[in-house]
Amino acid sequence: MQLRYRQQVAAAGVSVVALALVLGACSSSGSSSTAASGGSGSSAPAGGSSSSSASLTGTLNASGSTFQLTFQQEAISAFKSIQPNMTVNYGGGGSGKGRTDLAGGTVNFAGSDSPIPAKEASNFTGKTILYFPVIIGPITMAYNLTGVSNLKLDPVTIAKIFSGSIKAWNDPAIKADNPGVSLPSTPITLAVRSDSSGTTQNFTQFLVDSAGSAWTLGTSSTIKWPSSARAASGNPGVAQVVKSTPGALGYVDYATAKASGLSAASVKNKDGDYVAPSSASATAAAAGVTPKPDLTFAAVWQGGASAYPITYQSWDLVNAKQPNANDAAMLKAYLGYLLGDGQKLLAQIGLAPLSSSLDQQAVAQLSKITS
Amino acid sequence: MSAVAQADPAAPAGSAHPLSHRRPLGDRLFAILAAAAGVLVLVILALIAASTSQQASSWFSTEGWSVFSVDWNPGTNSFGAMSYVYGTVITAAIAIILAVPVSLAIALLLTEVVPRRWAQPIVYVIDLLAVVPSVVWGLWGILVFAPWLQHIYASIASGLTGIPVLDSLFGAPVSGASFFTAGIILAFMITPIVTSLSREVIATVPAIDKEGAYALGATRWEMITGAVWPHSQGGIVGAVMLGLGRAMGETIAVALVIGASPVITSHLFAAGYSMPAVIANQFGEASGEFRSALIGLGVLLFVITIAINLVARGVVERSSRRKRGA
Amino acid sequence: MTAATGQPAVDLREPAGWRRVKNQVATTAMWVAFAAVLVPLGFVLYTVISKGASAISWTFLTGGPIPPNVLPAGTGGMGPAVIGTLEITGLAAVMAVPLGILGAIYVNEYGGNRLLARVVRFMADVMTGVPSIVMGLFIFSIWVLHFGYSGLAGAFALGCLMLPVVIRSTEEMLKLVPNALREGSYALGATKARVTLTVVLPAAIAGTVSGSLLAIARAAGETAPLLFTILTVTSTNANVFSGANTALSAQIFANATQPYLGAQSRAWGAALTLIAIAFILLIVARFVTARFTRFSS
Numbered sequence: 001m002q003l004r005y006r007q008q009v010a011a012a013g014v015s016v017v018a019l020a021l022v023l024g025a026c027s028s029s030g031s032s033s034t035a036a037s038g039g040s041g042s043s044a045p046a047g048g049s050s051s052s053s054a055s056l057t058g059t060l061n062a063s064g065s066t067f068q069l070t071f072q073q074e075a076i077s078a079f080k081s082i083q084p085n086m087t088v089n090y091g092g093g094g095s096g097k098g099r100t101d102l103a104g105g106t107v108n109f110a111g112s113d114s115p116i117p118a119k120e121a122s123n124f125t126g127k128t129i130l131y132f133p134v135i136i137g138p139i140t141m142a143y144n145l146t147g148v149s150n151l152k153l154d155p156v157t158i159a160k161i162f163s164g165s166i167k168a169w170n171d172p173a174i175k176a177d178n179p180g181v182s183l184p185s186t187p188i189t190l191a192v193r194s195d196s197s198g199t200t201q202n203f204t205q206f207l208v209d210s211a212g213s214a215w216t217l218g219t220s221s222t223i224k225w226p227s228s229a230r231a232a233s234g235n236p237g238v239a240q241v242v243k244s245t246p247g248a249l250g251y252v253d254y255a256t257a258k259a260s261g262l263s264a265a266s267v268k269n270k271d272g273d274y275v276a277p278s279s280a281s282a283t284a285a286a287a288g289v290t291p292k293p294d295l296t297f298a299a300v301w302q303g304g305a306s307a308y309p310i311t312y313q314s315w316d317l318v319n320a321k322q323p324n325a326n327d328a329a330m331l332k333a334y335l336g337y338l339l340g341d342g343q344k345l346l347a348q349i350g351l352a353p354l355s356s357s358l359d360q361q362a363v364a365q366l367s368k369i370t371s
Numbered sequence: 372m373s374a375v376a377q378a379d380p381a382a383p384a385g386s387a388h389p390l391s392h393r394r395p396l397g398d399r400l401f402a403i404l405a406a407a408a409g410v411l412v413l414v415i416l417a418l419i420a421a422s423t424s425q426q427a428s429s430w431f432s433t434e435g436w437s438v439f440s441v442d443w444n445p446g447t448n449s450f451g452a453m454s455y456v457y458g459t460v461i462t463a464a465i466a467i468i469l470a471v472p473v474s475l476a477i478a479l480l481l482t483e484v485v486p487r488r489w490a491q492p493i494v495y496v497i498d499l500l501a502v503v504p505s506v507v508w509g510l511w512g513i514l515v516f517a518p519w520l521q522h523i524y525a526s527i528a529s530g531l532t533g534i535p536v537l538d539s540l541f542g543a544p545v546s547g548a549s550f551f552t553a554g555i556i557l558a559f560m561i562t563p564i565v566t567s568l569s570r571e572v573i574a575t576v577p578a579i580d581k582e583g584a585y586a587l588g589a590t591r592w593e594m595i596t597g598a599v600w601p602h603s604q605g606g607i608v609g610a611v612m613l614g615l616g617r618a619m620g621e622t623i624a625v626a627l628v629i630g631a632s633p634v635i636t637s638h639l640f641a642a643g644y645s646m647p648a649v650i651a652n653q654f655g656e657a658s659g660e661f662r663s664a665l666i667g668l669g670v671l672l673f674v675i676t677i678a679i680n681l682v683a684r685g686v687v688e689r690s691s692r693r694k695r696g697a
Numbered sequence: 698m699t700a701a702t703g704q705p706a707v708d709l710r711e712p713a714g715w716r717r718v719k720n721q722v723a724t725t726a727m728w729v730a731f732a733a734v735l736v737p738l739g740f741v742l743y744t745v746i747s748k749g750a751s752a753i754s755w756t757f758l759t760g761g762p763i764p765p766n767v768l769p770a771g772t773g774g775m776g777p778a779v780i781g782t783l784e785i786t787g788l789a790a791v792m793a794v795p796l797g798i799l800g801a802i803y804v805n806e807y808g809g810n811r812l813l814a815r816v817v818r819f820m821a822d823v824m825t826g827v828p829s830i831v832m833g834l835f836i837f838s839i840w841v842l843h844f845g846y847s848g849l850a851g852a853f854a855l856g857c858l859m860l861p862v863v864i865r866s867t868e869e870m871l872k873l874v875p876n877a878l879r880e881g882s883y884a885l886g887a888t889k890a891r892v893t894l895t896v897v898l899p900a901a902i903a904g905t906v907s908g909s910l911l912a913i914a915r916a917a918g919e920t921a922p923l924l925f926t927i928l929t930v931t932s933t934n935a936n937v938f939s940g941a942n943t944a945l946s947a948q949i950f951a952n953a954t955q956p957y958l959g960a961q962s963r964a965w966g967a968a969l970t971l972i973a974i975a976f977i978l979l980i981v982a983r984f985v986t987a988r989f990t991r992f993s994s
Binding site for chain 3: 395397401402404405406408409410411413415416419422423425472473476477479480484493495496497498499500502503504505506507508510511514515559562588590591592593595613616617619621622623626627647650651654655666669672673676677679680684
Binding site for chain 1: 445513521
């Protein structure tokens with residue numbers, strides 16, 4: 001019986017020790033929060049602006065535009081062979097989230113499809129933000145309609161569909177764009193973004209520019225869509241809605257639509273031609289664009305015979321002043337890769353590379369990242 | 372131990388004994404430990420209420436009574452929860468209407484119809500149904516079930532155009548991912564719990580009443596309606612309410628198949644949204660007042676499900692106490 | 698008899714007309730209800746097995762990191778998620794099962810009819826009905842906001858879900874142990890703690906173990922509490938106490954909304970793995986009940 005008692009005391013002691021260990025682990029986990037504000041690890045001498053020969057260690061965290069998501073995921077895997085000790089995490093979440101995270105300091109760079117809007121400018125007072133354009137590509141009108149392969153749409157028709165005035169596929173306006181094609185009476189299910197999105201911003205900017213009075217919902221990264229619209233998060237989410245809903249029509253970036261196997265409609269451009277989204281038609285649209293000194297521009301609704309009218313762009317936003325030399329070096333290495341050899345990856349996913357003059361201006365801007 | 376006991380066999384345990392002061396201490400510590408574990412439940416419940424309300428307080432104070440408005444727009448910072456409350460109630464109602472008859476039927480099957488030996492396989496099937504994780508129901512629902520259902524809904528809707536009440540319930544717009552699909556999947560998920568609770572309740576019906584009914588020449592169905600039902604009414608109502616609470620709180624399966632469209636509409640085949648679904652879908656990108664609003668929805672959900680649970684437990688307790696007394 | 702009394706022939710062995718029809722209809726309806734439940738279950742299992750089996754391989758179960766959604770099936774693996782599920786659910790079980798058994802012991806052995814015990818019993822029942830998402834928000838509010846995302850936070854959330862279930866099922870088992878056993882031990886001079894730990898609990902151990910296994914199976918499949926506590930990542934985190942983690946259920950949820958076939962195939966594979974884990978726990982629980990139960994109602 002005394003033995004039993006001692007065993008009980010021993011058990012109590014062991015549990016107290018275990019509890020202490022757990023509490024100790026908890027307090028140590030408290031100090032290493034997962035909201036990383038920058039890379040950790042030894043700082044290395046910063047190499048050249050593109051692929052650095054010096055080995056860098058640390059982690060870069062980023063979030064934002066899901067337009068860039070496919071490109072970033074491919075680039076991150078390829079970049080691993082150039083800088084094996086560096087980890088880059090790109091979280092997506094929409095352009096709005098990226099800008100919020102950058103303002104809050106929880107990411108090193110943010111992907112955004114539009115410049116910082118006026119109502120968010122107050123989050124960035126006192127900081128200089130650099131815009132690095134990385135990709136240019138089409139927003140497709142992705143649809144799910146069996147038996148219809150080459151759908152054509154006019155901007156005014158698109159505006160009416162997305163405002164909810166055109167409700168079914170066999171509407172006269174759509175028939176007028178597609179003579180000779182038999183359209184079913186299926187109702188149109190709109191697929192839109194639920195999160196704050198640069199794709200939404202650029203798509204609605206296109207509608208404002210091209211459809212005039214037919215589009216009344218304005219332009220912003222969040223829109224009050226008709227109540228019957230199905231909202232999803234990120235470009236892949238919208239693509240999934242279109243893919244799984246017969247009769248759906250949504251706006252999805254080209255890389256995502258292509259990887260999901262969706263059909264995309266040809267859209268009538270400024271010159272009056274119906275152009276299908278592709279790498280070539282996006283390049284044609286971007287050809288005439290002149291960026292401002294801070295490298296921002298808008299590529300939607302550009303003129304040109306073979307230009308795809310809903311072409312848009314995405315930037316990586318960075319603070320000009322970095323907290324330490326290692327962060328600055330890692331950013332220069334990774335962004336330099338995106339602007340250099342990374343551009344070769346774009347052809348595989350169907351996006352257009354930046355024009356050489358734009359690319360050179362962006363590479364030159366890398367030197368403005370200081371610490 | 373044996374040495375001590377043999378030393379004084381006449382003394383009862385725990386009484387004045389030279390070494391007895393050591394025993395109560397370990398014993399008392401264990402009793403305290405056990406009590407602490409029990410009180411932990413109360414502490415956790417209280418903490419849940421307190422911490423989530425505190426996080427949600429900014430939403431409640433900013434919106435005031437317009438938390439129940441229909442306008443939910445993160446862009447303009449207005450967060451009215453009505454469409455989500457509506458969706459939660461509607462999907463849970465559909466689930467109950469579909470699941471309760473089926474669950475009761477299976478419970479009766481197990482207790483009255485099927486001989487003991489054959490009951491085991493049926494119980495295994497119900498167990499299997501219970502163990503399928505919610506996220507797997509959702510995955511199957513959105514990738515397989517909803518697209519298949521969309522065609523069925525479309526045919527039903529086109530068949531019903533023009534008929535007054537039915538058209539507004541089952542007419543266009545239709546979507547595979549909709550209130551009704553979420554309701555069906557919820558029905559699958561709450562069937563096991565309502566079935567097992569109903570079984571427990573039906574099992575407490577005194578055999579003497581059942582045998583009496585048979586002795587009077589009743590068929591099985593007449594025995595069920597005459598002897599089983601009056602006794603187990605209260606308990607079954609309680610079981611149904613517990614199923615209702617579970618259906619309202621179910622998150623992931625609903626988030627995937629409800630269609631993510633915050634509308635208040637009578638069309639059951641249209642896409643909708645519910646409180647737990649919107650929290651699951653949008654929490655990752657929410658911050659500031661948006662996040663406070665989502666946590667506030669969680670508080671609303673907590674209050675509703677706790678209220679339903681309290682009432683259900685009370686009903687079950689009251690009816691079982693009545694039976695025991697009688 | 699009929700001839701002697703002159704009354705009409707009433708056959709007391711068979712119910713007549715409508716009564717028989719109603720009875721038959723009712724019985725058929727019950728079987729139809731069972732079929733109505735069997736069919737979707739079979740459909741789900743068939744789909745998960747057929748679509749998931751093609752994705753499952755040794756690399757799938759142990760390899761990592763989890764590849765970007767765009768990449769096709771066959772690249773990378775779900776190893777990080779499997780490890781995450783096992784470590785987070787394991788930690789939750791280690792926390793919730795002993796506490797739950799202690800709580801049940803309090804309610805059943807020590808509490809008696811005192812007010813505190815009745816309140817605890819009632820509240821434990823009520824707590825089984827708290828939605829899993831509210832548990833996740835709760836742990837987010839009091840832990841994640843101060844200490845960051847971690848497997849430990851996820852384990853807390855799952856543990857809170859498991860605790861009332863373990864208390865309830867253990868209490869049911871303890872109630873079944875005959876009082877004679879307890880009284881015999883007291884008569885031999887044992888203290889209450891000894892009686893409980895060495896006599897009552899072992900007598901109820903089969904039901905307790907199987908109840909806990911079922912609670913663990915349910916926790917392994919939970920997703921909502923993990924969404925707010927572990928921040929689904931793509932590489933293995935062996936340290937369950939610090940740093941973001943991932944789990945099979947969270948990965949399935951993330952992949953279910955992706956349009957890419959590779960991501961969907963990985964989701965089916967993960968679903969099959971998760972169902973397999975839950976089934977194994979269920980079968981072991983049933984086996985333990987069948988083989989080792991000493992006292993049953």
